[in-house]
Amino acid sequence: MPTSLLLYGLLLLAGLLGLWLLLRHGQERRYRRLPYVAPPRRDWASQPLPTTPPRHRVALLGDPGAVATDGSDPILQLLEHWQRQTGPDGTIVLLGDNIYPTGLPAEGHPGRAAAEARFDALLATLGRFEGRVVLLSGNHDWNKGRPDGWEYLRRQEAYVHQHLPAAHYLPPDGEPGPISLQLAEGLLLIVLNTQWWVQTGARPAADSRQPFHELRGLLEANRHQQVVVAGHHPLYSNALHGGKFTAKQHVFPLTTVHKRAYVPLPFIGSLLPLYRKTVGAAEDMAHPRYRKMRRRLLRVLHDFPGVVYAAGHDHNLQYFEQRGGHYLVSGAGSKTAFVQKGGRATFVHEHQGLFSLDYYGPHQTWLRTLEPPFDAPEVFRLRLSSAPAAMPVTPAPPTQQT
Template sequence: MFKKISITLMLLIAYFGSFSQESVKYRVILIGDAGEMNTGQFESLKDAAKHVIKGKTTTLFLGDNIYPSGMAIPGYGDFAETSNILNSQFKPMRDAGAAVYFVPGNHDWDKSGPNGLAKIKAQGDYLASFNDPLLKLLPANGCPDPIAIKLSDKLTLIAYDSEWWLFPYKKDNPGADCDCNTKEEVIAKMEDLMEQNRDKVILLASHHPFQSYGSHGGYFTLRNHLFPLTSLNKKLYIPMPVVGSLYPFLRSTFLSPEDLNHPAYKDMIKRVNAVFGDRPNVIYAAGHEHGLQLIKSKQLQIVSGAGAKMNPNKKGKNSLYQDFNQGYVVADQLQNNDMRYEYYNYTDTGVVKVF
């Protein structure tokens, strides 16, 4: 009797799992800032791979693919170590049957350092060496070109390199044969892609978010002030109120180009929003902040930057969801073309759906 009940339950689980997958037209798994191998990263990626539906899933790594400062180049870094970090991300997904695309982050550009252009080109070259059309850096070769990829008849991915926009060192790239070489050309290309996909849902992907209630957005929690070491390890509840308050003060006073309130970042937001900001069919997806957020104001912003790291963020007035545990996001286009978003956290007892 118990054997029959077990078999019945297994059949029901299989049926409802199949039914759930059949309701999905296309799936995008969004994981950002996953460029460090640790237990949370490993478990999150292993769990995310279980959500792959063969033939209709793309995994998008949203930048900071290699910590601390990008792909090794001669004289800088360990090639085996940095290649293994990339392998740890794409191999579980490709083995499961998902297409895998990486977008560049500031750490991939030498942590916004002087070797940035060489390092981001090296990352793209490494991925290209596999000769796999479903494994790419978008865009590649140090170019800023916005790239469009058709995911379904009603879903298009448009990816661009937001760190190229903010990068403070030399980025002239004459031998790369880029379609775009200036910010004006990037915006013109975005306008063309917007027009070509005006009747589709557009997933606009970059490393840098345009809305955030985390430290890059200028928001700091009481936890930041009292227990600053929890940004490194969530169990390090060591009170350091004076030191903890000093860091938010310095971050707010001396802005980095990597912070949303910096003039260069604000200029990027203004000019890209002029193309996409008023369009209800556009979803912004980014990493950068080491947490998970879903924000809805004029635009819908997914922040998935908790692949390997975590840092506190706040619940803001436009927050639909936020936390700072490691994890990832699944964005599904359903058969009726509606979009569905599910958030997953790595916990001490495993990876669980939290939203």
């Protein structure tokens, strides 16, 4: 009898799980690849943009490492259009994962030619821009976080200095940062190498806590400025690295590793999403190293309302308003992946594209969602709230530039 009860219990559990997955799959089919805007912000289209040009624009593009090399890439075409519109009063920030799948291999490596071709196509587009270009590194640029990743990172940085010498590769030499760069009067960019905290193997020596003290000091000294903090890893996400999975991934869990790995593992397959949500692979928010970095970084940023934090990593577009701060995920530079609607998110879209920050004045910043083709209707924009300007008590230290 106990065995029969156990069997019936397992069958009931399997049936409930199967029903839940069917319901989830039906819901996902209705909203996937459609833009989601939280109810309080659904009047966004009624808010017109200023009629005067912005004083400075910042394009935030993450994970462009798999662009097409034949001139047909929609993101590169969109970026070209943005560059022509913007002119010299703009900055492009690449948020890491600049070369898929494993950064820039050594010369003679079988993957070197393909990596160079993709990176050259990206650098050629950036090279035609009149404004400033800033590149960050992501986990794929560090050979997907493997112990020899620092070599890959340094090789990529040297390649950028050789082929696009006017660009800034920050922080230099794989250091954690923070590094600051004055983009325009009253507008400061601060760059962190978030991969440093989750990387295994060799990396530049540094105290893991000191960068957060330095970041707090920079933000305190620059309260009178508008500030963008850029790193590769998101601090909020409704997607894979934030522990969100599709119903299909519960049944075919190996598709999270390779899109075409359709090996059915029903019920057992739910263990992988559960693992990545609670324990985490090295690139997931749940992983202890990532979790600790995120907690320390949020502890600082939550004390400075109005700051924008921009990241890539997840292959979609997401915007979160949390405790007066603005948190972006702009990782749809060459790939797209599932993103769950709702939760803490103000806006999400599973679509290629990028975010643009348009700065009109000290208290007027507009977040715009740009998606290919360049003449496509806008799916979301928002005037960002900012903290009241306050002059620092002591003079701000000079910003570092490379």
